Amino acid sequence: MTILASLSPRSLSAPESGIVELVNYARGRDGLIPLWVGEGDLPTPDFISKAAQESLSAGETFYTWQRGIPALREALSRYYQRHFAKTLSPDNFYVTGSGMQAIKLAIEAVTSPGDDMVFLTPAWPNFAASAELSGVRPIAVPLSFEDGKWQLDIGKIEAAITEKTRALFVNTPSNPTGWTATHDDLKAILALARKHGLWIIADEIYGLYSYTGDRAPSFLDVMEEDERILFVNSFSKNWSMTGWRAGWIVAPAAIGQVLENLIQYSTSGVAQFIQAGAVVALDQGDAFVAENVAKAARSRDLLCDALIATNRVQTLKPDGAIYAFLKIDGVTDARRTALDIVDKTGVGLAPGTAFGEGGSLFMRACFLRDPKQIAIAAERLAGYIAAL
Ligand SMILES: Cc1ncc(COP(=O)(O)O)c(C=O)c1O
Numbered sequence: 483m484t485i486l487a488s489l490s491p492r493s494l495s496a497p498e499s500g501i502v503e504l505v506n507y508a509r510g511r512d513g514l515i516p517l518w519v520g521e522g523d524l525p526t527p528d529f530i531s532k533a534a535q536e537s538l539s540a541g542e543t544f545y546t547w548q549r550g551i552p553a554l555r556e557a558l559s560r561y562y563q564r565h566f567a568k569t570l571s572p573d574n575f576y577v578t579g580s581g582m583q584a585i586k587l588a589i590e591a592v593t594s595p596g597d598d599m600v601f602l603t604p605a606w607p608n609f610a611a612s613a614e615l616s617g618v619r620p621i622a623v624p625l626s627f628e629d630g631k632w633q634l635d636i637g638k639i640e641a642a643i644t645e646k647t648r649a650l651f652v653n654t655p656s657n658p659t660g661w662t663a664t665h666d667d668l669k670a671i672l673a674l675a676r677k678h679g680l681w682i683i684a685d686e687i688y689g690l691y692s693y694t695g696d697r698a699p700s701f702l703d704v705m706e707e708d709e710r711i712l713f714v715n716s717f718s719k720n721w722s723m724t725g726w727r728a729g730w731i732v733a734p735a736a737i738g739q740v741l742e743n744l745i746q747y748s749t750s751g752v753a754q755f756i757q758a759g760a761v762v763a764l765d766q767g768d769a770f771v772a773e774n775v776a777k778a779a780r781s782r783d784l785l786c787d788a789l790i791a792t793n794r795v796q797t798l799k800p801d802g803a804i805y806a807f808l809k810i811d812g813v814t815d816a817r818r819t820a821l822d823i824v825d826k827t828g829v830g831l832a833p834g835t836a837f838g839e840g841g842s843l844f845m846r847a848c849f850l851r852d853p854k855q856i857a858i859a860a861e862r863l864a865g866y867i868a869a870l
Pocket of ligand 1: 520580581582583606653656657685687715716717718724727728729
């Protein structure tokens, strides 16, 4: 047996990312406009970085609170009061080493190997992959794509629930589709979860990237106190902190010790200087988030208007998140087309094949970038599409 084959089947079956293939193919080319990964074009603002530097300089380099420093959990509480008009105690917050780790821990907390987890597709591939790594079967329920918009069919979720189902994973606004659940959608999902005794894992990391209101509808708006809902969240997108690897979970206080234990046995907590930056992001970063959202809104319009004007792109403007998920007439192989597009136009897109059922003919473009650059990318893409 080779050394590789002797690894566990679970780790061997973890998929390679379909986005990374494209990035590796064209990374560093002259004039490249990279819209393939989900991040903005700005580094973290100085006022946040300075707080982390000061913490490091002050010698805050020791082991720290597993659940997160009290100052950060208090800042989270203030953030939810401001943006969601919800009074949550610091005991409802658990700091994690990224949104990704929050997802992994949430799945670990509510499922056992052999269980099923229902999730909506097209989806960021990491939900299903992290379930599989925990021995959990991800069951895809595709949203339907009609007249350029994504729609939820609640009946399809109910039909996918079996006696093995433990959790419903709901990402709204969605990466990659931008589908944004309405309050009625959320109420219907919550009713299903209550009826079947399921947990909801709510990934609302793009909640402030809403183009129809101040923020997207949240389960927080429709739930009672202490329901079986774990919210996973991240500092990455709101405050341009993708490289910091910091996130959080919102959970009923009653399960706090269990979440702390899961943190203990995975990372044993997040570096204190990272958390010091995160406190400042929350307390002083609302204006920066608003700038990011305004930039995304402008770039969304520029990109989508130019592409829809070709009359060959079916997708309408997304209501939320930071992606255009494009269905282009005549594209039958998104992976091959994404390679061709980067070769001919220098615009890097992520092929929809990376996002599971229902997305294989689409292409994802992240528009959280300088509108001037997005205008150039839109012109190049429109030229390519018109010539297809
Ligand atoms: C829907 C969604 N959830 C979670 C994450 C994880 O973010 P991070 O691990 O950078 O905090 C991402 C990143 O792209 C995402 O799109």
